[in-house]
Amino acid sequence: MSFPSLFILLYLGHLLADYPLQTDHQAAHKADQRAVGWAANLTHAATHMATCAAALALGALALDDVTLSLPVVVAALLWIGVTHAFIDRRWPVARWMKFARQQKWAQHGGAAHVDQTAHIFALVLAALALAA
Template sequence: MFAEIAFLLYIGHLLADYPCQTDHQAAHKAGCGREGWTANRAHAATRVLICGFLLIVGSVVLGWHLPLLPAASAVLWIGVSHGFIDRRWPVAAWMRIARQTGWAAHGGAAHVDQTAHVFALTLAALFLSWTISSSGSRGRGSCRIRARKGLDFSPRILRSHPLILGVSRTSPDPLAPSEGAHPASVSRDGNRS
């Protein structure tokens, strides 16, 4: 489920950051004053709407049971963290601390910016996956391993597995090797080789 959620959130990120971001937002979202904050909030709100919409679509199409409050919290986190990162000074500060001023001067800030966004999306996807797995709300995109129809996990089948042969048991087993026999000297059908 984590991969599915992360993928949808990443697609939402790409949609909001590129085709749905206006030139005005791109030029002014890091600026001071009312115009900068308005552009920043509008861009973050676009991201919240797109990511929220994609999570709803994922819930319907993939049969997820996303709890409303955690899903809303994750989408809000995405909007707030994106708005913060897009102020640009956090990326510039990070690059100064990491001694990447040369790379920053040659376009590296865009890469650090996108890495920070993907990290925030990953945290949101991990949070949602953890919330779903801990609440027991599972759909078809479940994190829990389930036995599929037709698979036999009976003790006899498991004991005949070559990696399990030779493990001592309290009850006699016709497939188990005799005392002192090396597991490699017993074939899968229990006969000594």
């Protein structure tokens, strides 16, 4: 199984879920502490799982170097959903940026970059598991 192909497929799923498929409501409320925030967060995370599942299925059908194990796919998709939901609560990124002494960068748009880096790190780990 090809790590590069798997990663690209997962990254495509991530980009689709984070940008064209994320609603304004989800983006505005996914970190809220109330029920509406949790619903927005979990719906957004489920969208990530669905788009990554679709991308992996397409890759398995279209690419010779992508073969998948259903239990590993399920574990990888759960990992993607859980980590995405956790990162998008926003406090983990804020806490990291405080720890790393990046408060000024956070005030000038840096949190979005740290957020995306954390998501991509989670995708790399999922792709490695799928490729193993």
